[in-house]
Amino acid sequence: MASSSSNLISLKTSDGTVFKVERALAKTMKTVQAIIEEADANIYMIPIHNVFSHHMDMIIDYYKLSVAGKSKEFSVEKLDNDELKDFLLAVHYLNMEDLFEVLTQAVADRLEKKSVGYVRKYFGIENDFTPEEYAAIRKKNDWAFKGDDIEPEEDEEKQEE
């Protein structure tokens, strides 16, 4: 039985894997920390919804690197856009500030110079501008675009490379 005075916290991911993590790591997850504080003295296992074992692997990697002062070496390059987005969602759920900022920056880098349609698709945002509204905003901001700029695209069917 893991008691609250033990150094390890058990976290159970959505896919059923149990991770025993150091208390210090659990502390970086504000969501988990809140659960621990609210629960009874002896909490056995904390379920973390929306977080899968492959997310936990990366979270533990990041933690180990930052403890060693090497957090800059952490990379999410190998993740494709959807995997990065899911990871971001998981980290957001767990409320881990530093890692969230790292991932946000990674998303920013990937969105750089992409069209409006791409951004919508990436975040799953619906375009609920009326054509009139959209045209009005475009007109107000026309000054920001040079002649040879790629205009902000509305066509969501344009695929990025």
Added chain:
Amino acid sequence: MEEKTSTSPAPAPAPAMGEDDVWCKETVPKVLKLVCCSPSLNQKDLISLLFVSPFLYRTLLSSQPLWQLLNFREFNNAGNRLIAALSLPRYQHVKEINLEFASDIEDTHLILIKQKCFDSLQSLESLNLNGCQKISDTGIQAITSCCPRLKAFSVYWNVRVTDSGLLHTVTNCKHIVDLNISGCKNISDRGAQLVAENYPKLESLNLTRCVKLTDVGLKQLLQKCLSLQSLNLYAVSSFTDEAYKKICLLTRLTFLDLCGAQNLSDQGLKCISKCKNLVSLNLTWCVRVTDEGVIAAAQSCTSLEFLSLFGIVGVTDKCLEALSKSCSNTITTLDVNGCIGIKKRSREELLQLFPYLKCFKVHS
């Protein structure tokens, strides 16, 4: 013609109920706000994000820090663009405007801005008009009258700016700490005096190629702008030791560019050496300088990282030895090209004396 969303990308395992809402209303704006602050996002991309959705439009607009910079560097039709931008409420607190090398910006635009957008410039702290060669004193008068809080003003390479333009600037903007009038060849001692009398807290001053300045004007500056940390006198060769000696009054000086100071003697350099905090010293073409002056500098300015002796034939290996004694740990840039009096100046020999040396050439 409402556009339909195409089939949404295959989602990850379905999130718990309410997650979609959290995603849209919390996560996405959070992410996009951070995205907007990232240095990799340029102005065009930032503004493009306003077109993503109405919710995002409102959310991003409400984040003031996103809208503090207007960047028209190298844009054409810059005058009209600037007016259009400043007419939008989100730029009411703009802090920085960059028009460097923009074209089609003239006095008439600046006058129009004063008439129509006066309120929007009250928070402006930094204005870059580098290379906007059509602007004259009239335009300067108009624009400076709109931004009383201006701290940094740069109007590089503009021969239409005269002492009058400076008079308007010092009258309208009392808090300037960074002034760049490099290449404004028509500025005279009178303009220098205006700066000296009105900006006692000036930290950075660039007078490159202001060839009409004489010792009279420079002395005024040196005696009154005692907070200067950076002083650039590149290619102003009319000064003499009479003024150079007063540079020692600037106890906070870390950057000094004297390229082309043909009248600077060892005596003058010895006085300058009293600025112990110098980190960067450019003595390119200071042809009267010899070992005596450089050794004095070496012994006093022990934090020196950047030094150019380019073209000085009167210095020998002795000055490098002295330099090495006091600054071997800090020097990372040393240009001794053309210093025929120095025998040991191959790359390897220099690295022996200055192990952290990275850059061997400053002047082309």
